[in-house]
Amino acid sequence: MSKTNFPPSIKTRPVYAELEPRPGTAHVIIADGEGAEAVAHLLAKVPDRALMLARTHILYTPGPNGTDQWAAVLAFGAAQAYCAPTIPAMLPRMAKVVAEAHMGTQFYLAGTEGLIGQAEREIMMTGLPFAAIQKEHRGSTVRRVQCVHCKGITENVATDPFKCSHCGLNLFVRDHYSRRIAAFQGVNIDAEDPGLVPAAVEKFK
Numbered sequence: 126m127s128k129t130n131f132p133p134s135i136k137t138r139p140v141y142a143e144l145e146p147r148p149g150t151a152h153v154i155i156a157d158g159e160g161a162e163a164v165a166h167l168l169a170k171v172p173d174r175a176l177m178l179a180r181t182h183i184l185y186t187p188g189p190n191g192t193d194q195w196a197a198v199l200a201f202g203a204a205q206a207y208c209a210p211t212i213p214a215m216l217p218r219m220a221k222v223v224a225e226a227h228m229g230t231q232f233y234l235a236g237t238e239g240l241i242g243q244a245e246r247e248i249m250m251t252g253l254p255f256a257a258i259q260k261e262h263r264g265s266t267v268r269r270v271q272c273v274h275c276k277g278i279t280e281n282v283a284t285d286p287f288k289c290s291h292c293g294l295n296l297f298v299r300d301h302y303s304r305r306i307a308a309f310q311g312v313n314i315d316a317e318d319p320g321l322v323p324a325a326v327e328k329f330k
Contacts, residue, residue: 158236164183183203268298298311
C-alpha cells in the first residue's frame with residue numbers, strides 16, 4: 126500500500142513524509158501493518174544496506190486491520206528484530222529500547238497513526254532530538270481518540286461520530302491532535318440537544 130495522502134487540516138494535525146536514510150550510530154525502526162512496506166522502500170535507498178542493518182533494531186506488530194508482514198520484516202536481516210502481537214504488548218520493549226538509545230540514533234516510524242504517535246511520545250520523553258525522528262503513514266487510518274470529557278482513550282476508531290468506550294458519550298472526532306497523549310480529540314456532539322446524534326459514518330478505515 127502506498128503512503129497515505131491526508132487533506133490539508135489544522136496546524137496540530139500530524140503530517141508525514143517518506144522515510145529517508147540518514148547517517149547514524151544506530152537505527153531504530155518501529156512499524157506496524159503496512160509500515161513494513163515503507164521500511165522496505167527505506168532500505169532500498171540505503172547506499173550501504175549491510176552497514177545500516179548491522180546497526181538496526183526493528184520493532185514490529187501487525188496492523189489494526191490484521192495486516193501482518195512480519196515474515197518480510199524478518200527477511201530484511203536487521204541485527205535485532207522483535208514482533209509483538211499488539212501495540213500495547215510492544216510498549217514495554219519499545220520503552221526499553223528508546224531509553225537505552227544514545228545521541229546519534231536515528232528513529233524511523235512507519236504504519237498507523239496510533240503506533241506512530243505512541244512511539245514518537247516515548248522518544249520525546251527521553252529528551253532525544255525531534256529531528257532524529259522520521260514518520261511515514263501507511264495502512265489503516267483508524268484513530269486513537271481521547272474523550273475530552275472523561276479523558277478515556279478509545280483505540281481504532283473508524284466512525285464519526287462514535288460512542289466513547291469509557292463514558293458512553295457520543296463524540297465528534299476532531300482533527301486536533303495532542304502529541305502529549307498521542308491521540309486525537311473527541312467532543313460531545315449532542316451536548317446542547319441530547320439524543321440528537323447524526324448517523325455514524327465510516328471515515329477512517
